[in-house]
Amino acid sequence: MSSNSPYIPGVTARDPAMFFGRADELAQLTDAIRKGSSQAVVGLRRIGKSSLLYHLSHHTSLPDHVAIVYLDLLDANYHTAPGLLGGIWRGLQQATGRGDVPSAAPDMAAFTSAIRQMKADGY
Numbered sequence: 001m002s003s004n005s006p007y008i009p010g011v012t013a014r015d016p017a018m019f020f021g022r023a024d025e026l027a028q029l030t031d032a033i034r035k036g037s038s039q040a041v042v043g044l045r046r047i048g049k050s051s052l053l054y055h056l057s058h059h060t061s062l063p064d065h066v067a068i069v070y071l072d073l074l075d076a077n078y079h080t081a082p083g084l085l086g087g088i089w090r091g092l093q094q095a096t097g098r099g100d101v102p103s104a105a106p107d108m109a110a111f112t113s114a115i116r117q118m119k120a121d122g123y
Contacts, residue, residue: 012072013051016059022052029056033066065122067095085111096123 013019029052032039041049050072057070069091071078078084085108092098096118 009046012054014054019051019055025052026056026060030060034063067092067123069095
């Protein structure tokens with residue numbers, strides 16, 4: 001059986017032209033973020049949860065004080081504490097444009113301190 005579907009199972013849809021039909025879900029997530037509340041994204045495997053979150057973090061207009069970091073946790077680089085913290089640090093630098101965020105996370109204590117400072121600064 002041949003399929004004409006452009007989607008590959010297990011691959012996040014990163015191209016905005018390939019992501020559609022989720023306006024209600026994006027609006028719900030965006031509204032929760034603006035209100036400062038949390039929202040769980042749950043569903044069956046391969047239903048598009050990662051694509052939804054990728055699109056939210058890369059292609060949705062959010063308030064200036066919001067910094068979203070998208071990490072693909074299937075990437076082995078994030079399977080250790082230093083790797084995960086480093087990925088979050090780099091994502092925060094990119095999301096906020098802050099040069100004062102160190103390029104590498106030294107340890108959990110410094111990471112926690114920097115997150116508290118960012119929160120105090122309005123993020």
